[in-house]
Amino acid sequence: xxxxxxxxxxxxxxxxxxxxxxxxxxxxxxxxxxxxxxxxxxxxxxxxxxxxxxxxxxxxxxxxxxxxxxxxxxxxxxxxxxxxxxxxxxxxxxxxxxxxxxxxxxxxxxxxxxxxxxxxxxxxxxxxxxxxxxxxxxxxxxxxxxxxxxxxxxxxxxxxxxxxxxxxxxxxxxxxxxxxxxxxxxxxxxxxxxxxxxxxxxxxxxxxxxxxxxxxxxxxxxxxxxxxxxxxxxxxxxxxxxxxxxxxxxxxxxxxxxxxxxxxxxxxxxxxxxxxxxxxxxxxxxxxxxxxxxxxxxxxxxxxxxxxxxxxxxxxxxxxxxxxxxxxxxxxxxxxxx
Amino acid sequence: xxxxxxxxxxxxxxxxxxxxxxxxxxxxxxxxxxxxxxxxxxxxxxxxxxxxxxxxxxxxxxxxxxxxxxxxxxxxxxxxxxxxxxxxxxxxxxxxxxxxxxxxxxxxxxxxxxxxxxxxxxx
Numbered sequence: 388x389x390x391x392x393x394x395x396x397x398x399x400x401x402x403x404x405x406x407x408x409x410x411x412x413x414x415x416x417x418x419x420x421x422x423x424x425x426x427x428x429x430x431x432x433x434x435x436x437x438x439x440x441x442x443x444x445x446x447x448x449x450x451x452x453x454x455x456x457x458x459x460x461x462x463x464x465x466x467x468x469x470x471x472x473x474x475x476x477x478x479x480x481x482x483x484x485x486x487x488x489x490x491x492x493x494x495x496x497x498x499x500x501x502x503x504x505x506x507x508x509x510x511x512x513x514x515x516x517x518x519x520x521x522x523x524x525x526x527x528x529x530x531x532x533x534x535x536x537x538x539x540x541x542x543x544x545x546x547x548x549x550x551x552x553x554x555x556x557x558x559x560x561x562x563x564x565x566x567x568x569x570x571x572x573x574x575x576x577x578x579x580x581x582x583x584x585x586x587x588x589x590x591x592x593x594x595x596x597x598x599x600x601x602x603x604x605x606x607x608x609x610x611x612x613x614x615x616x617x618x619x620x621x622x623x624x625x626x627x628x629x630x631x632x633x634x635x636x637x638x639x640x641x642x643x644x645x646x647x648x649x650x651x652x653x654x655x656x657x658x659x660x661x662x663x664x665x666x667x668x669x670x671x672x673x674x675x676x677x678x679x680x681x682x683x684x685x686x687x688x689x690x691x692x693x694x695x696x697x698x699x700x701x702x703x704x705x706x707x708x709x710x711x712x713x714x715x716x717x718x719x720x721x722x723x724x725x
Numbered sequence: 726x727x728x729x730x731x732x733x734x735x736x737x738x739x740x741x742x743x744x745x746x747x748x749x750x751x752x753x754x755x756x757x758x759x760x761x762x763x764x765x766x767x768x769x770x771x772x773x774x775x776x777x778x779x780x781x782x783x784x785x786x787x788x789x790x791x792x793x794x795x796x797x798x799x800x801x802x803x804x805x806x807x808x809x810x811x812x813x814x815x816x817x818x819x820x821x822x823x824x825x826x827x828x829x830x831x832x833x834x835x836x837x838x839x840x841x842x843x844x845x846x847x848x
Contacts, residue, residue: 423786425776426769444738445772687767692754696746697771 392435392468393417400463406431406442407458417458417471424460431458436467447698449570452507478515478563479504483556484535490623492542493589496524496552498562499535506530508573508596509675511703512566514538514548522548525593525677525703526567529600536564539592539623569593571675571703573601577608583666583674583695584612585658585686590678590705591624595631597675602635611639611666615658615682617646622653641665659686663693670694673701680704731783731833735826741778744820749774751816758812761800781817781838793844801847810845814838 400409419429442461485497508529515521524538584594591614632640649655674690683704780786821831
């Protein structure tokens with residue numbers, strides 16, 4: 388018999404009983420469906436204790452890093468404290484430090500959390516204005532290298548949050564944030580593994596952080612970063628990325644223009660097309676895809692068919708969703724981001 | 726003394742893990758089949774393939790004929806028929822061959838997979 392703590396409530400798990408079965412037996416509400424470890428609905432977060440290997444078998448390495456496991460597959464062998472993934476995501480306070488234009492419709496927003504945020508480069512946060520308006524933004528900064536949290540915000544026509552950030556937000560304004568969220572981040576340990584990063588629009592923001600994080604960690608394998616936009620101006624990080632790849636020979640930066648003539652130094656065509664044409668065999672690669680949802684989903688399939696293991700493909704589609712229309716658990720709207 | 730189960734002889738969960746990537750990749754790359762796999766959630770789809778392979782490998786599963794019928798009904802409505810089923814079975818056979826599974830064992834796996842035919846095709 389093992390003791391488990393679920394959001395502070397004490398539950399005793401019978402011999403051979405799963406965490407899910409024990410919680411349900413005690414009348415605690417936890418979403419679940421297949422009870423076979425397939426549907427991943429009953430994913431919860433361990434905050435203390437040991438999680439048996441079997442409870443993580445179907446999860447991505449990035450989910451495991453975040454302490455997630457499947458309640459239906461977990462027969463505890465030691466005391467365990469856990470909580471719903473949602474509850475682990477409380478709001479923190481931060482102040483705006485800087486808003487700078489990177490292009491006519493992209494700005495860099497820098498915030499400083501009141502207490503240090505533990506995150507990984509490439510994850511995203513939900514930024515909340517004082518009146519409650521909330522949008523998701525990927526993080527472009529790296530915790531070990533940057534004191535503040537930096538985001539790249541695309542201005543959308545009629546976008547409430549992006550319009551406010553562009554026109555009104557000022558140094559010192561207080562905002563709330565929830566996070567970090569997302570599985571698009573670098574994991575140290577396989578230093579020679581080649582990495583493929585494809586981002587469109589502001590989808591490059593998490594990839595810049597991820598690449599800097601990997602380089603800082605001493606990643607030795609090649610890192611190919613493809614940034615795509617319809618217009619040259621949309622490749623707003625061109626200068627910074629050329630400078631970064633100049634300092635790090637293992638970083639290969641490809642600027643891809645798909646909607647107008649490509650000047651010298653730019654590739655013509657879509658970023659994903661360029662990447663898959665350059666790199667037909669992705670067996671053993673780790674692949675990160677961020678930005679325009681159609682690109683992300685198409686590229687996920689193509690990367691898989693090109694030989695990358697599905698568990699090694701991290702996809703972060705910037706879906707434009709109305710929060711009120713997405714009651715699905717853990718669904719997060721990516722409203723202003725690309 | 727009881728004989729080891731098919732699942733154990735194949736190598737259990739590790740064998741399923743090895744097979745699922747090869748199998749799902751083959752099925753997705755098959756242009757005759759890919760239209761039945763155009764849903765966007767690849768992780769979810771792969772999880773389903775894994776559940777299917779676990780069953781075909783004689784492993785622990787709680788699939789029932791009713792589950793298989795319900796799950797495949799929308800695909801049958803989209804035109805999935807016996808030739809598609811046979812193509813998938815062919816990819817399973819090729820996957821087992823690529824993994825070097827002995828013929829007597831792969832025969833058992835293919836027989837289990839084949840036994841789902843009527844339920845999958847909603848006949």
